[in-house]
Amino acid sequence: MLNFWLVVVILVGLGFAYTNGFHDSANAIATSVSTRALTPRVALLMAGVMNLLGAWLGLQLGGGVAKAVTSGIISAPPDGSRGLVIVFALLGGAIVWNLVTWSFGLPSSSTHALIGGMVGAGLAADLRVNWTGVWEKVVLPMLLSPVVGFVLAYALMVGILWACRRAKPSRVTRNFRMAQTVSAAAMALGHGIQDAQKSMAVIMLALIAGGHATSGSAVPWWVLWTAALSISAGTCAGGWRIMRTLGRKIIELDPPRGFAAETVASLVLYFTAFIYPAPVSTTHIITGSIMGVGATKRRSAVRWGVAQNIVLAWLLTIPAAACCAAIIYYPVHEIFN
Helix, strand or coil, X not given: CHHHHHHHHHHHHHHHHHHHHHHHHHHHHHHHHHCCCCCHHHHHHHHHHHHHHHHHHHXXXXXXXXXXXXXXXXXXXXCCHHHHHHHHHHHHHHHHHHHHHXXXXXXXXXXXXXXHHHHHHHHHCCCCECHHHHHHHHHHHHHHHHHHHHHHHHHHHHHHHHHCCCCCHHHHHHHHHHHHHHHHHHHHHHHHHHHHHHHHHHHHHHHHHCCCCCCCCCCCHHHHHHHHHHHHHHHHHCCHHHHHHHHHHXXXXXXXXXXXXXXXXXXXXXXXXXXXXXXXXXXXXXXXXXXXXXXXXXXXXXCHHHHHHHHHHHHHHHHHHHHHHHHHHHHHHHHHC
C-alpha cells in the first residue's frame, strides 16, 4: 500500500511540474511573441526544448537549487505514510495556487507556491520550519530579484538607445527581432535550470519518505527526465492568459526592449543557479525587467495598475499556498491513518 501511495505522490509531483510549465511558459516567450520575433508555435516548441536541456544541465552542474529546496526550508519529512502525506499536501497547495493565479492571468511564482506549500504542510505536520532559510533563500531573493532585474534592464536599455541613436529604426527593429531568438532561448534555458530542479527535489523527498532513497542519494535518471518532460509538455501547452499579461498589459514592447528584458532576466537566472544558488522566481525577474525597459520610454508607459495587481499576487503567494497545503494535509492525514 505504501508503494501505491508513493506512485500517487510522484504523479502529483509531475502534475506540479506540468502546471509549472504552462504557468511559467510566458516567462520565456511572452516578449518574443508580443514583438513578433517568434510565432507562438515556434516559441512554445523552442521553450519546451530549452527547458528540457536546462533541466539536465542544472543537475549536471551541481543541483544547488534542488539542495536549497530540500534542506533549507523544512526539516526532512519522516519516513512512511506520514512523510508521503506531507509531500502530497505541499504539492497540492502549490498546484491549487498555480491554477488560481493562472485563471486570473496573473504571473505569480510557481517557485514560491511550492515553498509556501512546504511551509504550510510542515507547520500542519509539526515539522521544524527553518525561518532563517525561508528569509535568506526565498523572501530576500523575492524582494531583490525584481529590483535587480528592473535596474539592470533599465541600464541595458539606456545603453542600447544610446548605441542605436543614429541607426535607422527599421533596421534596429529587424536586427533585434533576430537577436530575440537567442535571448528567448537563453531565458527558457534558465527557466529549465531553475524550475526543473525544484520538481526533482520534491520527488526525491517522496522517494526518501517511501524508503527508496536517502538524503545523500543521487537523483535517478528517470526522475530527471520525467520532471523535465513534464515541464516541457506544460510549456508546449502554453499559458496564454499569463502571456497576454506579460507581453501586452504591462507595456507595449518592441524588439530592442524585449531583447534587453530577456537578456537581463536570463543572466540573473544563471547567477542564482550557479553562483548564489537560490530558488528564485523566473516570473519576478522577467516582470521586473519588463518594467525596467518600459520605464526608459516614460513613467506612464508602464501600466502601474497592472503591475500593482501582479505584486499583490506575489505577496499573497507564499501564505496562500501555505494555507492551501495545510487545508489539504488534515483530511488526507486522517485518510492515511
